[in-house]
Every structure is written in structure tokens, then in C-alpha cells.
Amino acid sequence: MLEVRSLRAGYGAIEVLRGVDLAVGAGEIVALLGSNGAGKSTLNNNVSGLYRPFGGTITFDGQAIAGAPSMRIVDAGLVQVPEGRRVFPNLSVRENLELGSYRRGRAARAKNLEHVLAVFPRLNERLxxxxxxxxxxxxxMLAIGRGLMSEPRLLILDEPSLGLSPLLVEEMFALIGRLNRDGLAILLVEQNVVQSLAIAHRAYVLENGRIALSGAAAELAEHPELRKSYLGH
Structure with missing residues (x-):
């Protein structure tokens, strides 16, 4: 579904990504792992159309989207849930969710809202x-629910476990697995290496703007270099 080739991107004169290749197939969870400053959010924001890349190609369902307006990318079904949640604090839970269907999914808004509230019963109590x-x-939960309101075909989750308690982290990863089993393709961008590799099909490790490792998640979990760098053994 998503194919990134030789992507170079950054801000102003600063190049953050230096020739990144990455792909996400239909029905996959693909984890993009890396420490702070590795370039993970830069990749997300270029794929989502928030920035225009310096070079390389990005295609979604075979259509070139590099530099396309973000609203067109959402229209195609590629949706990002950003790091830090970015909910609208002065709007109600219901209004935040309904805004998720502003560009896409508007015709089935009531049905989608019912689905999101079934996935997140706690939000139903706080509409x-x-x-x-x-x-x-x-x-x-609200940020992910808002993303689901737009009927995504591929959902980018940027650091969904950041700042959550250990118990909520477990719940969050269980939820991501459930969404994927329902058929949703997910690009999971995370620092939580152990949990991400446990649910992903494939993974990429981003270091200093380049892909340092890639492969099947189960194989990467046993990779000595990854274990040394991220797991401390």
C-alpha cells in the first residue's frame, strides 16, 4: 500500500532523512523503531503531506503522493494519529471525534461513531x-478514535504509548493488535521496541536518518545489534 523510496527530507537546510526505503503492505503492522531524534516523526510528516521532501518518492496504492496536500492524502485513506495526541482541548469528546470525519467518512459518520465507541467504551461515558x-x-484513545472516524485504509500511529502507565501501555498494544486483526494496515512508530516487535509483522530501525536494520519482527527481536542498542543485552 505504502512505498517510500530513497526519501530525503528535513527542515530548511538541515537534512534529517538520508535515503530511507520503507514499505507497508495491506493488512500489515510495520514498526518503525528508533530513539528520539532519529527522524521518525520527520518521515511521518512527509508521508502525511505536512512537509515536502527534498527527494525520493512516496506512493500510496500506486499513486505518487510526495508533496501532495495533506487533505488529499487523507482523502485517499492514509491517516496519521500524531505524537502528543493533539486533541482539541476546548471541544467535547464528541466534537473531536466528529472532526475526524471532516474530510473522509462523513457519509457514515453515525455508524463510524458507533464503531469507535464500541472500541473505546470509556469515551462513550465522556462524550x-x-x-x-x-x-x-x-x-x-480519543486521538486514535478520531483517526478511525475517517475510515483509514492505513493508519500511522506516532508514539501511541508515550506517557502512558505500564498497564495502559499493555492495553494500547492489545488494541493496536485488535485493529489490525480487523483488517487495518498500521505503521507503528515507536520507541517501545519490545512491545512493538511483539505485535508487528515487519520492522525497520531508523538511526541518524538512515535505516540501520530491517526484516521480520520476530527475527529483529533476536538480532544481537538491536538487543545491545535498545534492550541493554
Whole structure:
């Protein structure tokens, strides 16, 4: 579905990504792993159309999308749930969710809302509550629910476990697995290496703007270099 080839990208004169290749197939969870500053969010934001790459190609379902307006990319079914949740704090939970179907999924808004509330029953209890008053875990649920309202065909999740308690991290990864089993392709961008490799089909490790390792998630989990760098043994 998504194919990134020789991607070079950054900000101003600073090149962050230096020739990145990455692909996500239909029905896959693909993990993009790396420490802070490795370039993970830069890749997300170029794929999502928030920035124009310096070079290389990005295709979604065979259509070139590098530099396309972000709204067109959402229209095609490629949706990002950004790092830090980015909910609208002064709008209600319901209003935040409905905004998710502003570009795509509007015709089935009521049905999609029902689906999201079935996935996240806690949000159903807080529909009238202002999003800014939710806990961190509930805001993450809301951010993902808002993404689901747009009927994504591929969902980019940027650091969904960031700032969550260990118990909520377990819940979050279980949820991601469930969404994938329902047929959703997911690009999971994470620092949590162990949990990500446990649910992903394939993975890439990004270091200093380049792909340092890639392969089947189960194989990478046993890779000595990855274990030394990220797991401490």
C-alpha cells in the first residue's frame, strides 16, 4: 500500500532523512523503531503531506503522493494519529471525534461513531466532556478514535504509548493488535521496541536518518545489534 523510496527530507537546510526505503503492505503492522531524534516523526510528516521532501518518492496504492496536500492524502485513506495526541482541548469528546470525519467518512459518520465507541467504551461515558479534561490515556484513545472516524485504509500511529502507565501501555498494544486483526494496515512508530516487535509483522530501525536494520519482527527481536542498542543485552 505504502512505498517510500530513497526519501530525503528535513527542515530548511538541515537534512534529517538520508535515503530511507520503507514499505507497508495491506493488512500489515510495520514498526518503525528508533530513539528520539532519529527522524521518525520527520518521515511521518512527509508521508502525511505536512512537509515536502527534498527527494525520493512516496506512493500510496500506486499513486505518487510526495508533496501532495495533506487533505488529499487523507482523502485517499492514509491517516496519521500524531505524537502528543493533539486533541482539541476546548471541544467535547464528541466534537473531536466528529472532526475526524471532516474530510473522509462523513457519509457514515453515525455508524463510524458507533464503531469507535464500541472500541473505546470509556469515551462513550465522556462524550459531552471537554477533551482537555481527559486523562492522558483517554486522550490517546480519543486521538486514535478520531483517526478511525475517517475510515483509514492505513493508519500511522506516532508514539501511541508515550506517557502512558505500564498497564495502559499493555492495553494500547492489545488494541493496536485488535485493529489490525480487523483488517487495518498500521505503521507503528515507536520507541517501545519490545512491545512493538511483539505485535508487528515487519520492522525497520531508523538511526541518524538512515535505516540501520530491517526484516521480520520476530527475527529483529533476536538480532544481537538491536538487543545491545535498545534492550541493554
Amino acid at each position: 459531552a466532556q471537554l477533551a482537555g479534561t481527559l486523562s492522558g490515556g483517554e486522550q490517546q
